[in-house]
Amino acid sequence: MEEIDSDDACVDAKHDKGVDAIYVDDVSEIVYIIQAKTKTKDNAEFGDTEIKEFYGTLQQFDSKDKIDEVFSETKNDKLKQAITRTRLASKVESGYDVLGVFISNARANDDAKAILAKLPNIELFDAEAIANDYVDLDVDGGIKGSYYFDTSDSDVIEYDAGGAAARLFLAPALNLLKMEGIADGSLFEQNVRLALGNTKVNKGLRQSIKEKGEHKNFPLYHNGINVLCREISSESEERIEVQDYVVVNGAQSLTSLLAEKSKITDDLKILVKLIETKGDSALSQRITTNSNNQNAIKARDLKSNHNIQQRLKEEVSAISNNNVAYEIKQGETNKGKIVLKNESAGLILLAMDLAQPWSCHQKYKVMDDLHSDIFGRPDVTGARIMGYWKCFESVESALDAIEDKNFAYYNLTKYFLAYAVVSLIRTDPKGVAMLNNMKGIITSGGEKELVDLIGVLAKSLAFDLNAEIVDKDEGAGAFDYKNELKSPSWCKKISARLVAQYSKDILRSKADPIGTLCSELSVAK
Known part of the structure; x- marks a missing residue:
């Protein structure tokens, strides 16, 4: 999850109805109701009481009517806002699990384990389960037994x-x-990535599986x-039979395939690299480590050789006297810079130059759909x-002036405030200049003056x-900044009010005109 998604x-808070977080996965059509319990005593355990209470919590969200009832009863504004923002009631009514x-x-x-066995809609991550996610590669995991791969429709x-x-x-x-x-994950015990949960990669895989027309093309874009x-x-010619096997790279693929098994056709084939180790555990560990040590290719990597990015890299280096490295690809070495x-x-330009702070939570679009814009x-x-x-x-240094600290340090707030500042500056031709x-x-050495003015x-x-x-209004609900900061109309409206307030301060001699403040910097050479 992106930081902003987990924050959302x-x-x-108080009156949260036993819920610490709500996450809606629209690809899998699953609503996750999350509760976390911490204990300070070493080697602590919990029993069925906590699980029963949590099961009762879940019952409050299994129908639209119950969710509407929670919404009307709770005094927790965060919970109300999450229910509204995610359209939780309508999604559960439409069939989301x-x-x-x-x-x-x-x-x-x-x-606790006994009652969990009877409650399939609760997933447990206790101390033991969490610790097991940190896989010890010295453990010889996998499946003991035989298995055959069908190669009847493939060259080997x-x-x-x-x-x-x-x-x-x-x-x-x-x-x-x-x-x-x-x-149960035992096939992947040596896999240092495991299934990685509902990552963007997993969601993309599952979406591809659902599109049956793409099944023949699956090997073309799947590793x-x-x-x-x-x-x-x-x-x-028909099959390859093996003894004692383990998947060291591909947990995401296989778990996604299993989740969408009903959508799979005979056309969907997966590229398999099968290695016989003859029990050599050292070789097995090297293969496991190296095959999982390859970073995923991101959109920004695909754009790294784009002439625009190469040009900007050179220009940033030149204007900063080689003190700043404009990183265009993950893994670059920029020691001392x-x-x-x-x-x-890109996010900064999106908020301040294109005036779209409400889109800054969609970071993945910066090097993809919005790159040319x-x-x-x-x-x-x-230089720009x-x-x-x-x-x-x-x-960013001015965020501390905002009294509501949760709002102040929410990821989108800094982009909105930057947008508002630039909107104010653009009210005067000298500001635009x-x-x-x-x-x-x-180049004229006016950077500090610019930074101070913006601050x-x-x-x-x-x-x-x-x-x-x-x-x-006393009857109004709490300010749902997580929703409003993604709204173009709210951002434009509030920014306009802030600009209007500054104009009033100028008339009252409480602030200097923008033209006066920007005059010298507008013609600096």
């Missing part, structure tokens, strides 16, 4: 590395799902799975990026923002 899910997730740093005792590439034999082939997805240990076995016991990731720069304009230069970045850092003169400001304006607007977010 949290509803923990409700799954409980119980998390604790204590161990479940036998009584054979490779002998001296100490190990390898086979590369396409296997039907339905054949692979017959391997033991997928559901496949790596399987180790102690022995390849027999081979024919201040690093500005192009993804972060953000970076492809002629006026986007290394450097200048806006320094301005943004100054805005200043924003378009970042190269002149930096003063940001703090002024932050103080005024406090008044805007206070509920003036």
Whole structure:
């Protein structure tokens, strides 16, 4: 989950009806009701009482009527806002499953395990389960027994590395799902990534599986799975039979396939790399570690060779006298330099230059759908990026002036405040000229003056923002900043009010005109 998603899910407060977080997975169509219990005593355990209470909590969310009742009764504004924001009632009514997730740093005792066996809609992450996620590669995991891969519709590439034999082939997805240990995870005991939960990768896999027309193309864009076995016991044109096997890379794929088993057709095949280790545990560990030590390719990596990003990298280095590294690809070595990731720069430009702070929670779009809009304009230069970045850092330092600290340090707030500051500056032609003169400001040594100016304006607007977010009507609900900051209409409305308030302060001689403040910087060379 992205940081903002986990923040949005949290509803923990007084009167939370036993719920600490609500997360709705629209791909899997599952509502996760999450409760966490901590104990301070070492080696603590919990029994069936806690599980029974949590089961009662879940019953409050298993129908639209019950959810509506919770909404009307609770005094917890976070819970109310989450129910509204996620459209929880309508989604449960439409058929979304409700799954409980119980998390604790204590161990479940036998009584707790016994009742959990009768309650399939509760998933447990106790001390033992959490610890098991940190896999010890010295443990020889996997499945003891035989299994055969169906190769009747695939050529097989054979490779002998001296100490190990390898086979590369396409296997039907339905054949692979017959391997033991997928559901309980025992097949993946050596896999250092495990299934990784409902990550973006898993969601993408499951969405691809649902599109039957894409099944024939699956091997074209799917990396496949790596399987180790102690022995390849027999081979024919139809099948390869193995003894004692484990999947060391592919847990995400197989768990996603299992979850969407009913959607799988005979056309869906998976690339399999099968390696016979002959019981060599050292070789097995090296394969496991290396096959899981490859970072996923992100959209920003695919854009790293784009001429725009290469140009901006050179320009940022030049304007900063080689002190700032504009990082365009994960894993770059920039020792001794201040690093500005192009993804972060894109979010800043999205809020301040394109005036869309409400879209800044969609970070994945910056280097993908929005790349040309953000970076492809002629006026986007290394100097512009450097200048806006320094301005943004100054805005962040003003967040402490916001009284509601939860709102102040919510991830989208800094982008909104930066947008409001720039909106104010753009009310005067000299302000616009200043924003378009970042190269002149930096090369003339005016960077500190620019940063100080932005800081003063940001703090002024932050103080005024406090008044805007206070509920003036006693009957009004609490301010749902998690929802409002993603709303274009709210952002535009509140920004306009902040600009209007600053204009009033000018008339009352409580603030200086924007033209006066920006005059010198607008013509700096």
